[in-house]
Amino acid sequence: MKQRILLAAIFLSFALNAQIKLPRLISDGMVLQRDTKVKIWGWASAKEKIELDFNHKTYKTTSAENGKWQIELPSQKAGGPYEMTLKASNTIILKNILFGDVWVCSGQSNMELPMDRLKDKYKDVIAKSENANIRQFLVPDQYYFASEKEDFTSGEWIQANPISVLQFSGVAYFFALEIYEKYKIPIGLINSALGGSPAESWISEESVKKFPYYYTEFSKYKDGTLEKQIDENDRKVSNDWYKLANTTDEGLKNNWKNADLDDANWKTMNVPGYWADNELGNINGVVWFRKEFTLPTVKENTAKLILGRIVDADSVFVNNHFVGTTSYQYPPRIYSFDASILKEGKNEISVRVINNSGKGGFVLDKPYELVLGNDTLDLKGLWKYQLGAKMLPLPSPTFVRWKPVGLYNAMIAPLKNYSIKGVLWYQGESSTKKPSEYFALMETLIANWRTQWQQPKLPFILVQLTNFMEPKSEPVESNWAELRQQQLNVLRIPNTGMAVTIDLGEWNDIHPLNKYDVGKRLSLQARKLVYREKNLIASGPxxxxxxxxxxxxxxxxxxxxxxxxxxxxxxxxxxxxxxxxxxxxxxxxxxxxxxxxxxxxxxxxxxxxxxxxxxxxxxxxxxxxxxxxxxxxxxxxxxxx
Known part of the structure; x- marks a missing residue:
């Protein structure tokens, strides 16, 4: 009996292993590159016969000893939707396939930044975003050092509509919108970007050997031992820091979010502003802020509290009711809540701010207001504050995910079989510490990617860094300016283009909200460089x-x-x-x-x-x-x- 059960298990295991498996990219809703041969690939048992039925034709292959297989489809014109059927010991039917132009959208946070962060600025655009011909595949944020990954752990093709478009890269979506409106061809966006990432993290192991320092740095992490040790240590240091902050915070102990709290002895400071510039001084830890405001009769059902940006983390309460929290400094603070918690007469906002290093407080030149229907109450001015817990600065983590090669292995290498039209690249902020090496890194990265996709002339269009930080009254040295020059030098490489954004930034925000003009200027470059529009002015001087x-x-x-x-x-x-x-x-x-x-x-x-x-x-x-x-x-x- 046991023997029969064992044999049944073996046969069941073999049957399961024999089934063909597809990479995440090859899935329902995918956009395949038009006007070129495309590969459909996957895995199966050794020497398994596989058939692919597409557009009234059948293509056949047999998997290799290692189970890998690949079928090449002939060039197709833009259009769809199509279905594709794959048969082996199992059958897979792929639906809603389009042929169009596929763009890899990579870099750091300004490419990654989703439309969800822009929803207040572009309400009308989002409301009108229903379009089955604009689609995105979001690559999961992962890194890996041991080898090049062959697939992603998650990801699916989604088409634009007012809900799904919130997941799209803002820059990439506006680019796609411009290109689609011009040519009426399907556009597929592969969003493979990670906030804070430097250029060297997107280069392969073989190519990064040109940079001994980065290759040595990568080699430390290849077997995973150091990575695990650092991650565990960083996690412990962070957890211990926040645990101590929470357990020693007088505000949590004494319920400082209470709307009826007696705060007569609290000090005051102007918001927006930083407490390091006030009596409290340059300390880290937890600081509580309170603001009393008066309302007439409240008639609205919902309210929106806008608190600019806060360094670093915040939890916000209105009349003792929790209305929102943000765990890091960059996102705009926009908290919608049920207006029934407001009342006629006096109301109270309490904000618990955690600052783990640097200057904590409220970023200048941002909106701070309460919105009720068509009415807006300005919240800038004097707020009361009290120190909840004083802490030593939290040591900066190692950010292993940004080390050389890791992002290439996990977020670019699995794309190599997928035919594409070109690359959109928005990165550089994290490379301003060593701007002089940037051209060499980008020259290597572009050559590396062109080799990977076997496209020696693969179009590569980058975004030049925008304006950021406080202006200076006299000529000064600037790493940001030096990096822009390095980006300009990239145009010496054939089949490259650059969108200049020196007028689209915000002095107090490394993530400026105007992503429409960035996408539009990228689209101008693509129309000139890739779509070969004649007499088009795609660049400034x-x-x-x-x-x-x-x-x-x-x-x-x-x-x-x-x-x-x-x-x-x-x-x-x-x-x-x-x-x-x-x-x-x-x-x-x-x-x-x-x-x-x-x-x-x-x-x-x-x-x-x-x-x-x-x-x-x-x-x-x-x-x-x-x-x-x-x-x-x-x-x-x-x-x-």
Whole structure:
């Protein structure tokens, strides 16, 4: 009896193992690349015969000894939906398949940032987003060092509608919307991006060998031992820190969220602002804030509390009712709640803020208000505050997920068999610590990806870093500006393009909300570079050459379109010049035809020029008449830049 049970189990196991299995990408709703051969692949038992029925034709193959198999379909025109049937010991029917253009959308958080974070800014766009021809596959955020992964642990193709579009990358969605509206072809977006990731984490093991430091760093993690030790230690340090903060927080012990709390002895500070700039000083831990406000009769069913951004984490209560929480500093604080918890007369907001390092508080130049229907109550001004728990700074985690090669292995390598149209790349903020190496990293990454997809001319379109941080009144050195120059240099690589966004940022937010114009400018680049639209102005002015005439520098530009112009008051700004000593001063600048003349009355022999060279060059205002901004740049007379 036992023998028969054992044999039955063996045969059952063999039958299950023999079934064909498909990668996550090859699934219902997928968008396959038009006008090129495409691969359908998967796994089965060794030497298993597999049939694929598609579009009234049958394709056959036999799996290899290791169970892998692959079928190549001939080129197809844009269109659909289609069905595809795969047969072996089991049958799989794939439905709702489209042929169109597939774009890999990669980089860090500004590419990853979903439409959900933009829903208040783009309400009308989201409401009208129903479109079965725009689809996204969201690659799970994972890293792996031991080898290249062959599949993802999760992921599915979803088509755009007012609910699902909230999961789409904002930049990628607006790009897809522009391309679809222009050409009416299905667009598939593969969203493979991770916040905070540097360029080297997206390069393969073999390619990263060109950078000994990064290869050595990667090698430490390859067997998984160090990774596990670091993750366990980081988790323990973080858990212990927050446990101590919670157990010592006087606000939790004494219910400081209570609307009836006597806070007469609490100190006051202006919100928005940082407590390090006030009497409390530069400490970390838990600080509670309270604000009393008065309302007439409340007639609305729902209310919305907007609290800008808070560093780092917050929990918010209105009249002793919990209304929302956010665990890290970057997302906008927008909390909708049942307006029945509000009352006529006096009301109370309590905010528990946890700051684990740096300056804690409320980010400046953001909205702080209560919205009830068409009425808005401004909440800026004096708030009461009290220290709940003073803590030592939480040590920064190691961020193993950003180490070299890890993201390539887990988030790019499984895509290699999937034919694509091109790559959209928005990354660089995390690489500003070492900007001088960025061109070499990107040159390697682009070559690496082109080899992986076996497309030597794979289009690669990047987003140049936007303006960010406080502006400076004098010319200064800037790692952000240096990295923008490195990104500009990437255009030397054939079949690349770049969307300039120097006018789309927010000084106080590394994640600016204007993702529509980023997507639109990427689409202009694609229309010119990939879709070969003639006579299209896809870029703002790009520096080309420079010569000296007496004490002036004469600059010429590409992509001037219908002509150069200075926005705002018509006076060209943002230029600085230097002599051989490298000390830059602000320069006068005027447009003469398709050239710009720059000079300074305090400099006799200028040899270097910079434009928009700052973290946040607010006064840079050179555009072409198509309203596209000039790229920041640096150049000198001997041709270096």
């Amino acid at each position: 790009v520096f080309k050459a420079m010569r000296q005439k007496e004490n002036k520098l004469i600059l010429s530009f590409m992509d001037t379109g219908s002509g150069l112009m200075a926005k705002e008051n018509g006076i060209l700004k943002g230029f600085a010049i230097a002599g051989n000593d490298g000390k830059f001063v602000w320069a006068n600048a005027v447009i003469e035809g398709d050239k710009v003349i720059v000079w300074s009355d305090v400099m006799i022999n200028p040899s270097k020029v910079r434009y928009a060279w700052a973290d946040n060059p607010l006064e840079a205002n050179m555009y072409n008449k198509e309203d596209l901004p000039a790229s920041p740049f640096e150049a000198d007379l001997d041709g270096r830049k």
